[in-house]
Amino acid sequence: MTSSSAFQQTLKAGSKSYAxxxxxxxxxxxxxxxRLPFSLKVLLENLLRNLDGDTVTEEDIQALVDWQKNQRSDREIAFRPARVLMQDFTGVPGVVDLASMRAAVSELGDDPQKINPLSPVDLVIDHSVMVDSFAKDSAFKDNVDLETQRNQERYQFLRWGQQAFDNFRVVPPGTGICHQVNLEYLGQTVWSQEVDGQTLAYPDTLVGTDSHTTMINGLGVLGWGVGGIEAEAAMLGQPISMLIPEVVGFKLKGKLKEGITATDLVLTVTQQLRSRGVVGKFVEFYGEGLADLPLADRATIANMAPEYGATCGFFPVDEQTLDYLRLTGRDEEVIARVEAYCKAQGMWHTRGDEPLFSDTLELDLDQVEPSLAGPKRPQDRVTLSQVKSTFQGLLDLQVAKEPEESELESEGGGHAAVGGDLAAGEVEYQDEQGQTHLLKHGAVVIAAITSCTNTSNPSVLMAAGLVAKKAVEKGLVRQPWVKSSLAPGSKVVTDYLAAAGLNTYLDELGFHLVGYGCTTCIGNSGPLPEAIEEAIHKGDLTVGSVLSGNRNFEGRIHPSIKTNWLASPPLVVAYALAGNLQMDITSEPLGQDQQGQPVYLKDIWPSNAEIAKAVEGVKTQMFRKEYGEVFEGDASWQNLQVPQDKTYTWPESTYIQHPPFFQGMQRTPSAVEDVKGAGVLALLGDSVTTDHISPAGSIKPSSPAGRYLQDKGVEPRDFNSYGSRRGNHEVMMRGTFANVRIRNEMLDGVEGGETRHYPSGEQMAIYDAAMRYAEDGKPLVVIAGKEYGTGSSRDWAAKGTRLLGVRAVIAESFERIHRSNLVGMGVLPLQFAEGVSRKTLQLTGEESFNISGLNQLKPQQNVEVILTRPDGSSESFQTLCRIDTGNELEYYRHGGILHYVLRKMIGAA
Known part of the structure; x- marks a missing residue:
């Protein structure tokens, strides 16, 4: 076998030499x-560098080179990312798993310090801040104080992890969103490391515990989101097993027209790619349009790869990459290394490059129109002029519900009133100042400039500030029922808005800084004012949120808001002024100026030249200042008291609990048992998201999780969110399938985490039914439609499924990350054969299922499932085993990926 050293060369870059x-x-x-796509060249280098004859062979390398013959391959390869990125919602359970792995190793009589990250890990605390306080100067301080108070136990635990584990850094709260910190600071494009006395250069690659890790592909860094459990395995030295992907080329031509934003572009790209079907594939952008596409715009497009379904959306390295690295304060040494390395390796993009692709599509940038996406999926793009008619169509579909007499009575002080001379779909309410307002169908009750997707992009942030400035100068005001907020992805954003003098105008319209982190987009929108909430429910109003985010799934933004719309930051400001989605803001006035004349959107929309002039004020020293002490944190972070033990001592806590995954674990795995007589826990439709399976937002007091917390003495006001309690398996298993908008087809017309238990036929919470089945020793399955598990890379969607006793999920198709997570937790994903579904089988949820031969499974083999109906009749149907690779099969046989890795680290596997 040829050694990898046979391909080693020396490179001179600046004053340094690299192997x-x-x-x-x-x-x-x-x-x-x-002619290999640039993204596959990165994979090829990864294989070349790790060629060992075992995990990587010459045949693997040849297969990747030969990909050019047919532009596809069925070869399985082992990818070793350079580093791992985490956010705190997924990071806390990740560190909990590492701590419990240490405990398990100790119980097996081995050295617990064998459990340590072998690859660099950065965890950014960015998902915990909530918008409790808004539209006032003290909002930022108020929210940070509440965040620290609510999350002290979690933060102490992360501080413990920071000092207990090697190769593990934590970016403290109040700094920014992990993807923006990654883009602006952590990402290097070309990494360097001292190995055996020489400096080695290689492409910066990573996996992250957030699906929007893909944003870094805008910087020419190959990376994507994985579940927390797969990321933990990667940080512990386990290669990521994957099939050599198909690569879809997306050709960009021309330039964006006047008045078109990067958000409009990305919503168009998302719709186009989702329609084409790119799940499990790489997307690589090329064409003449790249030359004029700023890196921040590229990052915006790369960010939303999960929304268009791809593993990643890759942009090759060129002059725009170097310009951005220089702007954001990277060392000249790094910039010289990136240029020299990429040119030496054939990874430097030049105009006219036409790699081979598995499929291609193209977009003429001058055809992009102003757009939003909604009401509940990121790929459902609607042109700005069609938002009014689209919303009206939703209302027309809804069956009018007359409020019962008892519903009209005030419960909390008489804030809202329905009836009298008011039309249906209108409710009067009084605000905190005693002013009376009319809330209607279509009211925009949240307008949020939030999320990594757009707040990393100076052009759309400056555009929002300029819209605010022009609106204020014309005397326009935010509508009083709109909860407005500004939550940038890094402190640099507020620096450049202040330098441009635009922050004061945003403040005047209520877009005060509420925190640096992922707020409304993740479901941390906080409570609506009580009077607004009451009015929505009393009038059964269909209201909306408009946010500059990437996710608008049902029940995610706020449980009382049925329609959610993704928009550019300047359009978020415009909708805060308009206050209702039943307006066509392209033709109807947003309000009146001081002279009583109508003011239209075009009157306050900035020109491209105005935006470009404002963006010129974004300076390198802003980045250097804000990232100079990025790991330090404020006094409250520095003063946290943490234990010094290397093995965690589990305290009494409703945030951090010792999970049961490794309890009773043996050094060698038992044979996989067949599934016999499994009941149906839930019968679900298409596009069930990880938010449906494991919500991140608010916890209802009446839910199983709410009841558990109250039994532990936690008041509802202190529940925090599901996302913040991911370190406690007792909360999270109770929250599995608990989204308020999930629909179980075993029940008619019921929303929320309910099911029907058999044979009793009783309706009850899914958690309660699962526990009753567990008492009877009955295994469970979940049945679903297409695109099961779309959305965030949420490991608790798989962990919770496992803890509820689900042995298999049978669906028409799976989204990539959730399928992988299910395997990683020892849950079998089975895909209905073509033409077979829950509908063709006429399933009701009363059936039982047998699945045999599980100890002799092979990747992607056909698996027969036998169902027995309530009348005793049986029939079989075919499924495809979606354990896709040999490595995944090993994980499944061990009961999960972490069990496999643990045994391997102590020499038992």
């Missing part, structure tokens, strides 16, 4: 790689 593994040198043995 590297040369693709041109490898081409002499394996064949030309000139």
């Amino acid at each position: 590297y593994f040369s693709l041109p040198e490898a081409a002499k043995q394996f064949g030309s790689v000139d």
Whole structure:
């Protein structure tokens, strides 16, 4: 076998020399790689560098080179990312798992310090701040104080992890969103490391515990989101097993027209790619349009790869990449290394490059129109002029519900009133100042500039500030029922808004800084004012949120808001002024100026030249200042008291609990048991998201999780969110399938986490039914439609499924990350054969299921499932085993990926 050292060369960049593994040198043995997509060149280098004859073979490298013949391959390869990125919602359970793995190793009589990250890990605390306080100068301080108070136990635990584990850094709260910190600071494009006395250069690659890790692909860094359990395995030295992907080329031509934003572009790209079908594939952007596409716009497009379904949306390295690295304060040494390395490796993009692709599509940038996406999926793009008619169509579909007499009575002080001379769909309410307002169908009750997708992009942030400035100058005001907020992804954003003098105008319209982190987009929108909430429920109003985010799934933004619309930051400001989705803001006035004349959107929309002039004020020193002490944190972070033990001592806590995953674990795995007589826990439709399976937002007091917390003495006002309690399996298993908008087809017309228990036929919470089945020793299955598990890379969607006793999920198709997570937790994903579904089988949920031969499974084999109906009749149907690779099969046989890794680290696997 050829050694990887045979391909090692030396590279001079600036004043430094680097060793590297040369693709041109490898081409002499394996064949030309000139037409290989840039993203696959990164994978090829990864294989070349890790060639060991075991996990990576010459046949793997040859298969990747030969991909050019057919632009596809069924070869399984082992990918080793350079680093791992975490956010705190997924990071806390990740550190909990590492701590419990140490405990398990100790119980097995081995050294617990064998459990340590082997790859660099950065955890950014960015998902915990909530918008409790808004539209006032003290909002930021109020929210940070509440965040610290609510999350002290979690933060103490993360501080413990920071000092207990090697290769593990934590970016404290109040700094920014992990993806923006990654883009502006952590990402290097080309990494360097001291190995055996020499400096080695290689592509920066990563996986992250958030699906929007893909944002870094805008910087030419190959990375994507994985579940927390897969990320933990990667940080513990386990390669990521994957099939060589298909790569879809997306050609960009022309330039964006006047008045079109990067958000309009990304919503168009998302719709186009989702329609084409790119799940499990790489998307790589190319074409003449790249030359004029700023890196921040590229990052905006790359960010939303999960929304268009791709593993990643990759942009190759070029001059725009170097310009951005320089702007954001990277060392000249890094910039020189990136340029020299990429040019030496054939990874530098030049105009006219046409790699081979599995499929191609294109977009003329000058055809992009102003757009929103809604009401509940990111790919459902609606042109701005059609929002009014689209919303009206939703109302027309709804069956009018007359409020019962008892519903009209005030419960909390008489804030809202329905009836009298008011039309249906209108409710009067009084605000805190005693002023009376009319809330209607279509009211925009949340307008949030939030989320990594757009707040990393200076052009759309400056555009929002300029819209605010022009609106204030014309005397326009935010409508009083709109909860407005500004939550940037890094402190640099407020620096440049202040330098441009635009922050004061945003403040005047109620877009005060509420925190640096992922707020409304993740469901941390906080409570609506009590009078607004009451009015919505009393009038059964269909209201909306408008946010500059990437996710608008049902029940995610706020449980009382049925329609959610993704929009650019300047359009978020415009809708806060308009106050209702039943307005066509392209033709109807947003309000009146001081002279009583109508003011239209076009009157306050900035020109491209105005935006460009404002963006010129974004300076390198802003980045250097804000990232100079990025790991330090404020006094409250520094003063946290943490234990010094290397093995965690589990305290009494409703945030952090010792999970049961490794309890009673043996050094060798038992045989996988067949599934016999499994009942149906839930019968679900298409596009069930990880938010439906494991919500991140608010906890209802009447839910199983709410009841558990109250039994532990926690008041509802202190519940925090599901996301913040992911370190407590007792909360999270009770929250599995608990989204208020999930629909179980075993029940008619019921929303929320309910099911029907058999044979009793009783309706009850899914958690309660699962526990009753567990008492009877009955295994469970979940049945679903297409695109099961779409959305966030949420490991608790798989962990909770496992803890509820679900042995298999049978669906028409799976989204990539959730399928992987199910396997990683020892849950079997089975895909209905073509033409077979819950509908063709006429399933009701009363059936039982047998699945045999599980100890002899092979990847992607056909698996027969036998169902027995209530009348005793049986029939079989075919499914495809969606354990896709040999490595995944090993994880499944061990009971999960972490069980496998643990046994391997102590020499038992």
